[in-house]
Amino acid sequence: MIEVNAPVTMSDVARAAGVSTATVSRVVNGHYGVSARTVAQVRSAIEQLGYESSLVATSLRRSRTNVLGLVAHSFQSYTAEVLKGVMKALSRSGFDLIIYANSDLYGSYSEGWEQRHLTRLSGTLTDGCIVVTPWGDIRSRTPVVAIDPVRGSTAPSVMADNLAGATTAVEHLLGLGHRRIGFIAGRDSLASAWSREEGYRAALATAGVPVDPALIGRGDFNPESATPLARVLLQRPDPPSAIFAASDGMALKVLEVARELGFSVPGDLSVVGFDNIPESASTQPGLTTVDQSMYQLGYEAARMLKSLVTGEWDEPRQIVLPTSLVVRGSTAPPKSAARP
Amino acid sequence: MIEVNAPVTMSDVARAAGVSTATVSRVVNGHYGVSARTVAQVRSAIEQLGYESSLVATSLRRSRTNVLGLVAHSFQSYTAEVLKGVMKALSRSGFDLIIYANSDLYGSYSEGWEQRHLTRLSGTLTDGCIVVTPWGDIRSRTPVVAIDPVRGSTAPSVMADNLAGATTAVEHLLGLGHRRIGFIAGRDSLASAWSREEGYRAALATAGVPVDPALIGRGDFNPESATPLARVLLQRPDPPSAIFAASDGMALKVLEVARELGFSVPGDLSVVGFDNIPESASTQPGLTTVDQSMYQLGYEAARMLKSLVTGEWDEPRQIVLPTSLVVRGSTAPPKSAARP
DNA sequence: CCTGGAAACGTAACCGATAACGATTGCAGT
DNA sequence: ACTGCAATCGTTATCGGTTACGTTTCCAGG
Numbered sequence: 119m120i121e122v123n124a125p126v127t128m129s130d131v132a133r134a135a136g137v138s139t140a141t142v143s144r145v146v147n148g149h150y151g152v153s154a155r156t157v158a159q160v161r162s163a164i165e166q167l168g169y170e171s172s173l174v175a176t177s178l179r180r181s182r183t184n185v186l187g188l189v190a191h192s193f194q195s196y197t198a199e200v201l202k203g204v205m206k207a208l209s210r211s212g213f214d215l216i217i218y219a220n221s222d223l224y225g226s227y228s229e230g231w232e233q234r235h236l237t238r239l240s241g242t243l244t245d246g247c248i249v250v251t252p253w254g255d256i257r258s259r260t261p262v263v264a265i266d267p268v269r270g271s272t273a274p275s276v277m278a279d280n281l282a283g284a285t286t287a288v289e290h291l292l293g294l295g296h297r298r299i300g301f302i303a304g305r306d307s308l309a310s311a312w313s314r315e316e317g318y319r320a321a322l323a324t325a326g327v328p329v330d331p332a333l334i335g336r337g338d339f340n341p342e343s344a345t346p347l348a349r350v351l352l353q354r355p356d357p358p359s360a361i362f363a364a365s366d367g368m369a370l371k372v373l374e375v376a377r378e379l380g381f382s383v384p385g386d387l388s389v390v391g392f393d394n395i396p397e398s399a400s401t402q403p404g405l406t407t408v409d410q411s412m413y414q415l416g417y418e419a420a421r422m423l424k425s426l427v428t429g430e431w432d433e434p435r436q437i438v439l440p441t442s443l444v445v446r447g448s449t450a451p452p453k454s455a456a457r458p
Numbered sequence: 459m460i461e462v463n464a465p466v467t468m469s470d471v472a473r474a475a476g477v478s479t480a481t482v483s484r485v486v487n488g489h490y491g492v493s494a495r496t497v498a499q500v501r502s503a504i505e506q507l508g509y510e511s512s513l514v515a516t517s518l519r520r521s522r523t524n525v526l527g528l529v530a531h532s533f534q535s536y537t538a539e540v541l542k543g544v545m546k547a548l549s550r551s552g553f554d555l556i557i558y559a560n561s562d563l564y565g566s567y568s569e570g571w572e573q574r575h576l577t578r579l580s581g582t583l584t585d586g587c588i589v590v591t592p593w594g595d596i597r598s599r600t601p602v603v604a605i606d607p608v609r610g611s612t613a614p615s616v617m618a619d620n621l622a623g624a625t626t627a628v629e630h631l632l633g634l635g636h637r638r639i640g641f642i643a644g645r646d647s648l649a650s651a652w653s654r655e656e657g658y659r660a661a662l663a664t665a666g667v668p669v670d671p672a673l674i675g676r677g678d679f680n681p682e683s684a685t686p687l688a689r690v691l692l693q694r695p696d697p698p699s700a701i702f703a704a705s706d707g708m709a710l711k712v713l714e715v716a717r718e719l720g721f722s723v724p725g726d727l728s729v730v731g732f733d734n735i736p737e738s739a740s741t742q743p744g745l746t747t748v749d750q751s752m753y754q755l756g757y758e759a760a761r762m763l764k765s766l767v768t769g770e771w772d773e774p775r776q777i778v779l780p781t782s783l784v785v786r787g788s789t790a791p792p793k794s795a796a797r798p
Numbered sequence: 799c800c801t802g803g804a805a806a807c808g809t810a811a812c813c814g815a816t817a818a819c820g821a822t823t824g825c826a827g828t
Numbered sequence: 829a830c831t832g833c834a835a836t837c838g839t840t841a842t843c844g845g846t847t848a849c850g851t852t853t854c855c856a857g858g
Contacts (some may be wrong), residue, residue: 139846141806148606149847153805168597172582172844178813179845179846180845193542198533202538205559214558219554229564238513268662271836400740439802456814480815481837484816484837492837493835518813518816519843704802801856801858805854806852806853810850811849813846816841817841823834826833827831828829
């Protein structure tokens with residue numbers, strides 16, 4: 119790093135080129151009304167001084183910035199995967215991306231974080247935003263696309279087919295012979311959490327297995343929230359033979375607790391997650407889970423936001439993406455399974 | 459999303475509370491010189507209008523913003539892992555994080571990207587920046603910490619012990635009986651690429667194995683750059699029995715090419731990578747690689763940057779972190795190995 | 799030579815917030 | 829009542845860049 123006392127501003131360029139800042143601005147933005155000779159002078163001054171326009175100053179004055187924003191409450195694997203998809207969709211689109219993350223709420227929820235971040239950014243800095251797993255409805259001047267929206271929201275959003283995914287997951291467990299299947303729910307306000315629970319209930323209902331409320335733990339998608347819940351479930355006199363967790367992060371914590379309490383997986387306990395984050399493939403045993411292509415979620419959200427900003431979106435404003443079951447080593451028939 | 463016509467600014471709050479913007483600013487920033495009654499009025503107006511200060515306007519005026527920046531040329535797994543560490547280090551530190559990514563150069567290098575991004579941000583928006591795998595030296599008004607710096611740089615930086623890591627990797631292959639070991643190098647300007655090649659050469663030299671220049675391919679750390687190089691190596695009449703790639707991304711491409719050309723791994727070909735990105739654990743077979751804890755790199759870089767900004771850093775400005783070899787299924791003795 | 803109009807360029811207001819500074823008020827001490 | 833000092837609060841310049849508007853320059857046509 120080379121220390122530099124002061125940054126090069128537009129007025130430095132103007133002085134060097136012997137013109138006004140207005141003219142420099144016109145040259146930088148390729149506006150009409152500058153002679154070829156002046157353009158050349160200004161360009162050369164810019165080159166020499168190494169001038170680069172300030173994102174901040176520009177966005178304060180301008181309405182369009184060609185920058186899209188993304189706000190997320192933390193950076194776990196889920197968000198990282200989403201991000202890859204977003205970047206891919208924005209590749210060579212002319213839109214840059216700003217990700218804003220607040221240090222205060224890392225790993226813990228704090229009501230309304232997304233609204234605070236968004237307001238700070240969308241004042242002028244960004245033309246639109248993607249919000250990952252919002253807390254509530256969002257007021258904004260610029261377009262917002264939610265990934266995994268709140269329940270009942272009619273705003274633009276992208277989400278997985280959580281109902282079908284969860285149903286398939288529980289059907290998988292039922293098919294293996296499990297009858298006492300625990301469930302660890304996600305944050306209730308999110309549509310995804312609700313649908314995954316619906317899928318759990320629907321699959322059980324179809325199979326004629328009654329839902330035991332004692333086997334349902336109320337988490338919030340944060341991995342840490344699952345630890346005490348798993349402990350409670352597994353320390354019951356009649357623990358479930360399988361647990362379906364509404365996210366991989368929580369499912370991995372279930373595996374941890376199971377190991378800690380001496381349950382062998384999948385011998386004593388089958389575990390299924392939801393998301394298919396990279397870590398799920400590399401645990402011992404691998405986690406059976408529902409793949410929801412977070413990459414695809416990010417990709418589609420960015421594609422939609424881009425078009426919403428330019429005003430060319432004419433497809434439905436709510437996208438649902440398919441899921442698929444990924445069977446790995448964490449599921450097997452229960453020991454006590456009555457052979458068919 | 460709820461559409462809102464205009465954002466709430468400080469003057470709106472001032473008008474509503476019947477004071478000047480200066481007073482509102484003082485209340486917002488908790489400055490001295492406002493009566494309790496006025497504070498209450500302003501607070502209530504802020505609450506009612508849902509005011510949130512504009513990050514842009516604030517940073518334009520202020521020198522300190524309590525926002526740190528991170529610029530990276532793309533978002534592969536490497537960057538995502540680094541990011542997790544950065545977020546952890548910034549947790550509850552009072553510093554927010556802005557990640558800036560330019561869409562134009564996704565996946566492809568473009569000289570000087572980091573300088574352009576940095577200038578745009580550091581004008582006023584950020585108090586300091588982390589640059590991941592920079593291209594060259596960086597001019598900046600504010601502190602900059604490089605993760606995986608350029609060769610010969612004396613600027614603040616965090617990097618893995620690439621020399622030791624690479625040496626260990628190649629020693630592992632030599633220990634298995636390999637003698638013809640190919641190498642796919644990284645982008646030459648980076649210190650890491652250079653050290654990893656040094657490690658490769660050093661290990662061979664120690665074992666008395668001559669370096670065959672024909673077995674060295676010149677990549678640039680981008681996974682795609684490895685594909686043609688691997689093809690050339692493996693289509694030789696006398697292909698190497700093992701390949702050491704300077705990054706996991708490139709190593710995974712080697713696996714792809716090997717499969718495509720009918721090489722079985724590790725039967726016909728052993729492959730070793732460097733980085734230990736999450737994907738490396740979940741391929742078939744798993745990739746043997748050198749773990750450099752990208753999480754730790756990010757964590758340390760953020761910790762250093764934080765202290766540099768506040769001026770309390772008194773440790774060495776160049777941090778080197780240890781590496782460790784992770785042996786998985788992609789390495790085995792060569793078929794033709796002379797048994798010891 | 800004069801005029802008209804377009805092209806080229808500068809001036810200044812403005813975006814939202816901050817901070818230096820000045821102005822006003824209240825109150826204690828004389 | 830008067831002074832002096834704090835506490836409180838408004839005015840205004842400022843950050844860097846953009847743009848509406850006004851002014852100057854230049855050239856073609858009469």
